[in-house]
Amino acid sequence: MSIATVDKPTDDGPPRRAITNQRNASDKRFRAVVTAGAMFAFVVLALIAGFLLFRGFEVFKEFGFGFLTSSTWDSGTGESLEGASFGVAAMLVGSVIVALMAMILALPFVIGTSLFLEYYIGKKLRAVLVSILDLMAAIPSIIYGLWGYLVLMPYAAGWAETINKYFGWIPIFKVDVENFDASPFISALVLGLMIIPIASSVTREVYSRAPQDQISAAYALGGSRWGALKAVVLPFGRSGLIGGMLLGLGRALGETVAVLLTLNLVFELKFQVLASAGGNVASLIASRIGEAGPSEIKALMAAGLVLFTLTLLVNFGASIIVSRTSKVAQ
Amino acid sequence: MENDDINLTVNATNTNAATGGNALDEGRVGTNGLQTKGVHVWFGKHHVLEDISLDFPANSVTGLIGPSGCGKSTFLRVLNRMHEFIPGAAMAGEVFLDGEEIYGPKVDVTAMRLKVGMVFQKPNPFPSMTIAENVLAGLKLANIKVQDKDSLLEECLTRAGLWKEVKDRLKLSGSSLSGGQQQRLCIARALAVKPKVLLMDEPCSALDPASTLKVEETIVQLSADMTIVVVTHNMQQAARVSDFCAFFLSDGGPGQVVEADRTSVIFSSPSDQRTADYVQGRFG
Numbered sequence: 261m262s263i264a265t266v267d268k269p270t271d272d273g274p275p276r277r278a279i280t281n282q283r284n285a286s287d288k289r290f291r292a293v294v295t296a297g298a299m300f301a302f303v304v305l306a307l308i309a310g311f312l313l314f315r316g317f318e319v320f321k322e323f324g325f326g327f328l329t330s331s332t333w334d335s336g337t338g339e340s341l342e343g344a345s346f347g348v349a350a351m352l353v354g355s356v357i358v359a360l361m362a363m364i365l366a367l368p369f370v371i372g373t374s375l376f377l378e379y380y381i382g383k384k385l386r387a388v389l390v391s392i393l394d395l396m397a398a399i400p401s402i403i404y405g406l407w408g409y410l411v412l413m414p415y416a417a418g419w420a421e422t423i424n425k426y427f428g429w430i431p432i433f434k435v436d437v438e439n440f441d442a443s444p445f446i447s448a449l450v451l452g453l454m455i456i457p458i459a460s461s462v463t464r465e466v467y468s469r470a471p472q473d474q475i476s477a478a479y480a481l482g483g484s485r486w487g488a489l490k491a492v493v494l495p496f497g498r499s500g501l502i503g504g505m506l507l508g509l510g511r512a513l514g515e516t517v518a519v520l521l522t523l524n525l526v527f528e529l530k531f532q533v534l535a536s537a538g539g540n541v542a543s544l545i546a547s548r549i550g551e552a553g554p555s556e557i558k559a560l561m562a563a564g565l566v567l568f569t570l571t572l573l574v575n576f577g578a579s580i581i582v583s584r585t586s587k588v589a590q
Numbered sequence: 591m592e593n594d595d596i597n598l599t600v601n602a603t604n605t606n607a608a609t610g611g612n613a614l615d616e617g618r619v620g621t622n623g624l625q626t627k628g629v630h631v632w633f634g635k636h637h638v639l640e641d642i643s644l645d646f647p648a649n650s651v652t653g654l655i656g657p658s659g660c661g662k663s664t665f666l667r668v669l670n671r672m673h674e675f676i677p678g679a680a681m682a683g684e685v686f687l688d689g690e691e692i693y694g695p696k697v698d699v700t701a702m703r704l705k706v707g708m709v710f711q712k713p714n715p716f717p718s719m720t721i722a723e724n725v726l727a728g729l730k731l732a733n734i735k736v737q738d739k740d741s742l743l744e745e746c747l748t749r750a751g752l753w754k755e756v757k758d759r760l761k762l763s764g765s766s767l768s769g770g771q772q773q774r775l776c777i778a779r780a781l782a783v784k785p786k787v788l789l790m791d792e793p794c795s796a797l798d799p800a801s802t803l804k805v806e807e808t809i810v811q812l813s814a815d816m817t818i819v820v821v822t823h824n825m826q827q828a829a830r831v832s833d834f835c836a837f838f839l840s841d842g843g844p845g846q847v848v849e850a851d852r853t854s855v856i857f858s859s860p861s862d863q864r865t866a867d868y869v870q871g872r873f874g
Contacts, residue, residue: 473714477776480672482704482783483731491731495718 309568316562319346327562328352333527338553346559348566350529354444354539355567358519359512361448361533363505366456370504373456374464374497375489390464397457405518408450413522416446420534435535442524444538450518455508462507466500467493499582506578513571516542541567622648622688623817624669624706624787629683630844631664631673639665640844642683644836646787651809651818653828653853656838656868661845662821663711665838666789669819670706671699687787704732707785711792713772715764715779722760724775728783742782750778751808770801777808788812790820794827806831825869829857837865 283291319327322341330347337343373393377386420440427433470493478488519540525547526537545560545567552560624646631639639661646652654662667673668681671692685692692702715724725746729736736742743760747753752774756767764775773793780788790809794802809818809831822828828835835857836850849856849865860866867873 471714473710473712474716476672476675477708477710477714477716477779478727478731479675479700480670480703480708480710481728481731481779482700483728484700487700487731491716491719491727495716 309565312561312565312568315558316565319558319562323347327559328566331527331529333559335553335556335559338555341555341558344555344559346556346562348541348544348563350527351525351539351541351544351563352566352570353529353531354523354525355513355541355570357531357533358444358447358451358523358538358540359509361444362451362455362512363509365448365452366459366508367505369452369456370459370463370508371494371501373460374467374501375493377460377464378467379485379489379493390461393457393460397461401454401515401518402521404450404454405521408446408518409521412449413441413446416449417441417443420445424534432531432533435532437535439536440534442522442536442538444523444533447519447523447538447540448533450522451512451515454515454518455505455512458511459501459504459508462504463497463501466503467497470496503578503582506574506581510571510575510578513574514542514567516546519543520546541570623650624819625686626665626669627684627686629665629668629681629685631661631668631682632680633676634678637844638840639668640846642847644847644850646817646819647834648688648786648817649813649815650833651813651820651831652834652836653832654819654821654836654838655823655825655828655856656845657840657873658823659845660838660840662838663791665845666708666791666819666821669787669789670703670708672703672708674699700732704728704783705785706787706789707780707783709773709776709780709788709790709793712796713769713776715767715772715775717763717765719764720761721756721764721767721775724764725778725782727779732783734783746778746781747775749781749808749812750774751804751811752778768801770797770804773797773801773805774808777805777812781812785816787817787819790818792821792823795823802827825857825871829853837862837868839864839868 318341323330323346327347329349330345331350332345332347334345336345377389377393381389417440420443421438423445424433424435424440428435474492474496475488478491483491520543523538523540523543524536525539525544527539528537529539530537541563545564548556549560625644627643629639629642630637642665644652654666656662664673664679667676669685669692673679673681681693687702687705691697692706716727719727722743723730725743726736726739728734744753744757747756752771755771756775759766764772767775773796777788777793793809794805797805806827809820812818813833820828820831832853834850835853837848837856837860838845839848840846849860849862851860856865857869860869
């Protein structure tokens, strides 16, 4: 152990001792391994961003901010950006609309599932249902997509028609053309189903840690079970619920194949969620990449960068919200 | 005296516990207050309380004393059915509140708990609520509408001895208070639904001496118009606040009541040697 002091003498009393520690060889090796592992993940993330930026750069240079605000998708000659016109506004807005709708549709089921599993059933049944829930989270999205396309869509189109019939006076439920297949609404139903397991899993975990003494207090005050849950568990678990939902939002924003099967991509900025026209950045890339010429590939890369940035921002916002609300709850 | 008749029913003349039961409240009539008859409790197959028959007269403080693990807190929970949340817990026997069975088939448990409030060992205000919201939480939980919330708030906090300290910060979070203040906030919260009985499970064990004294003063004042049952490990506290005492003991088997009487009798001339040993600090 070496003994070191802070060099600069202070005015108030003797110099403060610096904290020093001589690490031994095995500690150094372990530190190197852990650091390398962590750095690797960051480096890959940076490389992905760099790759997208590099490939999409020309597009941003050519169209500037217009790439985000226009909704035309015309590859022109197909060889160069000269004469082509690309913009992802409709796709970007569509991604957000579908993901937000999925969240809204999933929310009551997430709360219900979490509370039911934690507070309304016995230990044995809970163990079974929790593992089923985790299995649901592991179902590949192509399965959800196929089911949504083949099974759900015929019914859901009917529901959409009914909603349109009675609530068509609300602008978002209006349709210009009476075709209710492959609408943002149907995509959101499928995505909502997909995020219920993953969001419930996080939420249930936090609900299960609600302080028992406060739950007892609520019961002792003449609270019913619902009363105790409302007074203690829901406020306590708010951060977990938000965290779980935002995790789901992250998944919904980037979901590709389930949306590809259930949404009709149209390059037109519209806010009619029941109509058979919507947008989605991830599905756009998947649907176009196979037959894209050199110029369109550049545009798709730029679209990828936009999606990448959007999901990063959402996750960043999520962690801020979670840390803020969990402070309040403690 | 083993576990034969420990009935503490009205009996003005008999002072020999072994032959008939003690008079907790001489000359008292009717069925006011809380009574238990032949209460047993099991946790799974483990028999933890055996044949407890006690009588808690209205507007009095009864202290439940005894070594750790003899079932006092469990017994307290039986008095408002809070033991039902402990997995595997089961009870036998009867508990009467003002003559009505609280385990009856038609009893609404949540409504019953409005009459039999509880204060816990560790202060447990709701952290997501303000001080004022904490006090009124019971009303919200039970959907009780009150005309004048402000005066009820002031009344409960005053009775809990906390009003002067918090009247200027009712909008702050309940968890911003000190431990002793939090416990008095929990008492105020329990008072807001106008219970007839208040059960207290070692209410001062997590508090400093000054806060303990305040809570004890509160207990004595509250007993003017409500029945209080308090579990305590502190003999001085039992002597200071209680009118009656019941001494619980487990000799390895289920816990039993060795002796129950006026506090003055328990502390000065108990009839059982084990009671004398315990209150004088010779064991436990």
